[in-house]
Amino acid sequence: MEDKTLSSVYPSLYEFPMTITMFVCMVIPAWFIIHRWNQRNEKGPKTWPLLGASIEQFLNYDRMHDWLVEYFSVTKTVKVPMPFTSYTYIADPANVEHVLKTNFANYPKGETYHSYMEVLLGDGIFNSDGEHWRRQRKTASLEFASRNLKEFSTIVFREYALKLSSILGQASLDNKEVDMQELLMRLTLDSICKVGFGVEIGTLAPHLPNNSFAKSFDTAQIIVTLRFINPLWRIKKFFNVGSEALLDQSIKTIDDFTYSVIRKRKAEIKEARATNENDNKIKHDILSRFIELSENPENNLNDKSLRDVVLNFVIAGRDTTATTLSWAIYMIMTHPQVADKLYSELKDFEEEKAKQENVSLLPYNPEDAESFNERVTKYASLLTYDSLGKLLYLHAVVTETLRLYPAVPQLKFCV
Template sequence: MEVFLGDGIFNSDGEIWKRQRKTASFEFSSKKLRDFSTVVFRGHALQLGQIVSHSADTREPIEMQDLFSRLTLDSICKVGFGVELGVLAPSLPDNPFAIAFDNVNVIVTMRFSDPFWKLKRLLNVGDEASLKKSAKVIDEFIYRVIHSRRSEIQDSRAFQNSDQLKPDLLSRFIELGENPANQMNEKTLRDIVLNFIIAGRDTTAATLSWFIYMMALHPDIAERVFEELKQFEQSLELGSLKNSIVADQQSFNESLEKFAELLNHETLASLTYLHATLTETLRLYPAVPLVIVINVYTK
């Protein structure tokens, strides 16, 4: 997994893991990053809502799992790198980084069941040749972003404009890494942030996909979730959702934007039934269902 995860938190142990865990725990608890994440995920969720609304209006089929993967990749890259990939645009465009990311993810996972992967790597053939090319695309993209972000931070300091520093994870880790005690070179920054992108992308997309599937199987539960959302909105004296079903697409999108503005870490805590359905989905369909255990016996 080293070619993909490097020395990130998923692929390290001991003191390296402990230092990353401690740093990440502190960063994710910060209000600045939490507020930034809320804005990012809410904005991309609105894009998704508009795509689904258009599909419902035109009765065109859509692939929800693909949309959720685009949603989470766009969102986590914005939070992690401060970069907008744009794969959730209405045209659903391809992106070289997104394609390479998926390709590497699949191939390194298949290594666990392919006894000849080292030979393929040595000969640079098959999946290993494709992996090498895709890994190069990922690294070029990430290091380019790191160099750009370092320059932006230096320019902000030169003009004594610290308020312009971006709140994404990469920017925060770059600042932390300038402390000699933290020892974060560009390879370390690449590994740390990429691991968190992996953590936030597929897990969330898979859970959302299963959630929609379960709502389709249990329309009575879906209705109760919708009723809770309406009551939540009406408690704030807006009530734009109550007429959204019969409204045209433009009116629905406007209602959706108003509703999204109500959602943050504090208000979401009041949606207990929605929380229950999501956690029940996770119980039935864990976000990481496959755990590979390797036992090594020595005499």
């Protein structure tokens, strides 16, 4: 009998892998080509099978706003599909009003967004939906309408504005360059932590010290934001490696600080009541107000809730204010006619207010730091919550800055 090889007896055993290889080599490229061909008329980012637009978004991460604006120049709504979700960006004022006001209840943040941000925002107002959001919104509205909180906030921002003025004045005398945006971030962090926690963070001290809470806060914000373009973050979190390991360390620093302040503030309030003290610091900061609310069981506020409330307001008040101030200063410096009008309004305000209160305006020498700081301090004392409302041109400058450079330029939905 003639010998027969195994391949001749069972040819399919050898042909099957080759068939699969040929199939893959033909079908997958065809799949990619057809997928891209079907998008030829799409006005948004082009996607790839399974990967969505993640590659293009990642390549443009450092210029995310410019990247989106390029698409907004041809369409007012941009959809960005990702491997496990999709983001929708809108630039039409009517649509923004529809989402944020007219039909707000129909656009929840959703579980995807909540899972990304929970480690930092918890169940705070910026990371909650439905009834839980409405309850927080109502409580926050009542608290922020408080006259005491408004006046306390004015005092705090005035105090730290004077510290910033001193730093800038000395830098000017020394002919020294400064990073204005960094200084403004320190200003707003110190201010909002004083208003929110009632504590001194101290990042705006003359020697500009490093602060572990501030550093961890910045790191945590960056990493949770990167989760939106990194589909592998859950794997990194599971193995506790890379950025997710760093995030855990940062959140621990944030939580250690926050919970220690909560415990200390509760003890201070208890002691103040026992001794009948009237401590404005304890009475008017946001944390103290919410601690008082937590004493009512119906409000369902525990230490975790207090942590989430205050951190959400720190995020709301810190970066947004610093960004707006940075752009406002830039725009004023690049528009001399605006600077002149603004100076005139502020100068007239100083003279009128000083006359009303029978206050003598001290002479000063711009080259003499002591006399200049004295004049600035006197000027700051004339600024109250009510008097700020009379500075109409200043209000117009800030409003126009926000129109041109919105502090929160992205509206994103996860579906």
